[in-house]
Amino acid sequence: NAGVMQNPRHLVRRRGQEARLRCSPMKGHSHVYWYRQLPEEGLKFMVYLQKENIIDESGMPKERFSAEFPKEGPSILRIQQVVRGDSAAYFCASSPPGSDNQPQHFGDGTRLSIL
Amino acid sequence: SQQGEEDPQALSIQEGENATMNCSYKTSINNLQWYRQNSGRGLVHLILIRSNEREKHSGRLRVTLDTSKKSSSLLITASRAADTASYFCATDGSGGSNYKLTFGKGTLLTVNP
Numbered sequence: 001n002a003g004v005m006q007n008p009r010h011l012v013r014r015r016g017q018e019a020r021l022r023c024s025p026m027k028g029h030s031h032v033y034w035y036r037q038l039p040e041e042g043l044k045f046m047v048y049l050q051k052e053n054i055i056d057e058s059g060m061p062k063e064r065f066s067a068e069f070p071k072e073g074p075s076i077l078r079i080q081q082v083v084r085g086d087s088a089a090y091f092c093a094s095s096p097p098g099s100d101n102q103p104q105h106f107g108d109g110t111r112l113s114i115l
Numbered sequence: 116s117q118q119g120e121e122d123p124q125a126l127s128i129q130e131g132e133n134a135t136m137n138c139s140y141k142t143s144i145n146n147l148q149w150y151r152q153n154s155g156r157g158l159v160h161l162i163l164i165r166s167n168e169r170e171k172h173s174g175r176l177r178v179t180l181d182t183s184k185k186s187s188s189l190l191i192t193a194s195r196a197a198d199t200a201s202y203f204c205a206t207d208g209s210g211g212s213n214y215k216l217t218f219g220k221g222t223l224l225t226v227n228p
């Protein structure tokens with residue numbers, strides 16, 4: 001009964017490199033959400049995806065950030081040319097179809113550190 | 116304006132005591148949820164209360180919702196050291212964006228043995 005799986009748990013990148021964060025939703029869940037948490041802050045919504053579709057990316061920065069949820073495989077959050085301000089914990093959540101999107105079940109997150 | 120503001124920011128109690136955390140929000144909601152986050156971990160869903168509900172119980176947890184005051188409270192009874200964590204309330208957007216959860220900064224609860 002695996003929950004939402006995120007990897008890696010910790011990721012260190014140098015400024016200018018690319019970061020790829022992966023999320024496998026719970027079995028049977030087809031809705032995926034990405035959130036970002038800065039230190040001492042609550043989670044902030046970034047993007048909502050269903051299989052092969054971006055439903056709402058209103059919380060994503062306009063540049064360098066992209067997300068996908070392919071037909072096969074995990075959802076990917078990609079950050080290009082990382083900067084120090086990208087350092088944060090990135091959480092993925094999932095919910096089953098037809099559930100009114102709630103509740104959302106969260107993974108343990110990827111902690112991204114930019115050197 | 117920010118949805119889901121919890122207070123207090125930090126709460127320290129002795130094992131066996133009750134802990135009460137409050138949450139205020141600003142716009143209309145469909146549901147309000149409470150989550151727990153242990154240090155370095157993800158969020159664990161505790162309880163969801165719908166906008167037409169006033170109170171809900173789950174084990175040692177009791178949640179109330181007052182939509183007229185746009186506030187909610189989470190009560191943990193007979194607290195244990197294992198309850199030490201940050202607690203967040205999350206509200207969803209009414210209408211078509213109910214998937215977009217908005218979190219407050221949380222209440223850090225410390226239960227001393």
